[in-house]
Amino acid sequence: AxxxxxxxYSVKEAYVTLQxxxxxxxxxxxxxxxxxxxxxxxLERDRPRAVCQFCDTDFVGTDGExxxxxxxxxxxxxxxxxxxxxxxxxxxxxxxxxCTGGEPLLQLDEExxxxxxxxxxxxxVETNGTLPAPESLDWVCVSPKANAEVVQTRGNELKLVYPQxxxxxxxxxxxxxxxxxxxxxxxxxxRQADNIAAAAAYCMKHPEWRLSLQTHKLIGLP
Numbered sequence: 001a002x003x004x005x006x007x008x009y010s011v012k013e014a015y016v017t018l019q020x021x022x023x024x025x026x027x028x029x030x031x032x033x034x035x036x037x038x039x040x041x042x043l044e045r046d047r048p049r050a051v052c053q054f055c056d057t058d059f060v061g062t063d064g065e066x067x068x069x070x071x072x073x074x075x076x077x078x079x080x081x082x083x084x085x086x087x088x089x090x091x092x093x094x095x096x097x098x099c100t101g102g103e104p105l106l107q108l109d110e111e112x113x114x115x116x117x118x119x120x121x122x123x124x125v126e127t128n129g130t131l132p133a134p135e136s137l138d139w140v141c142v143s144p145k146a147n148a149e150v151v152q153t154r155g156n157e158l159k160l161v162y163p164q165x166x167x168x169x170x171x172x173x174x175x176x177x178x179x180x181x182x183x184x185x186x187x188x189x190x191r192q193a194d195n196i197a198a199a200a201a202y203c204m205k206h207p208e209w210r211l212s213l214q215t216h217k218l219i220g221l222p
Contacts, residue, residue, distance in 0.1 A: 020216025
C-alpha cells in the first residue's frame with residue numbers, strides 16, 4: 001500500500017521498557033514489535049504445524065499499544081522517536097530501539113535503520129536467525145529455533161531458549177558460531193523451575209554459556 005516505491009511497515013506495538021534479557025539487561029529501550037513471523041502465523045489453530053511452537057508473544061495485526069501501519073522509513077522513525085520522548089523526555093541521551101516480533105527482519109531494512117540512526121538511536125534486533133541481518137545494525141541477537149536453519153551465523157549474542165527437546169536445538173550445535181555472547185534462557189512454561197535448574201546446570205558445566213533470565217517478568221515490567 002501507499003505511494004509507489006514507499007514501503008509500509010506493519011507494527012504490532014511500540015513501548016518503552018527495560019531490556020530484560022541477555023547482555024543488554026537493564027537498558028531502557030523502545031521495543032518496536034513488527035507484525036508477522038515466518039515460523040508461525042500467530043494463530044493458535046496453526047501452532048501444532050508451526051516450526052516454532054513455544055512462542056508466548058502476540059505479533060498478529062497492528063492493534064497493540066502505539067501499533068499501526070507506517071508509510072516509509074521516516075514515518076516509522078518519527079513514531080519511534082515520539083514514543084521514546086513521551087517516556088524519557090528530551091534528555092539528550094542516546095536512545096535504544098529493540099526491533100523484535102514476530103520476525104522483525106521480514107520488514108526491518110537499511111532504510112529504516114538509517115532513519116532511526118538519524119534520530120539518535122542505537123538499533124538492535126532480536127531475530128530467529130533465518131534471514132540475513134542488515135549490516136548497519138548496532139546489536140544483533142539471534143534466538144534460534146529447532147528445525148529452522150540459521151543463516152545469520154554471527155552477531156553480538158546468541159540466546160537459546162532451553163531446553164528444547166529436538167536434538168537439532170541443543171547448545172552444542174551453536175557453540176562454534178561467531179557471537180560475542182552465548183546465553184541460555186529457560187523456557188517459560190509450566191516447568192519453569194525445572195527449566196531454570198537445567199539451564200543453570202548446563203552453564204556451570206559449559207562456562208562459555210551464560211544464564212539469561214527474563215528479568216522484566218520478575219519485576220513486573222512489560
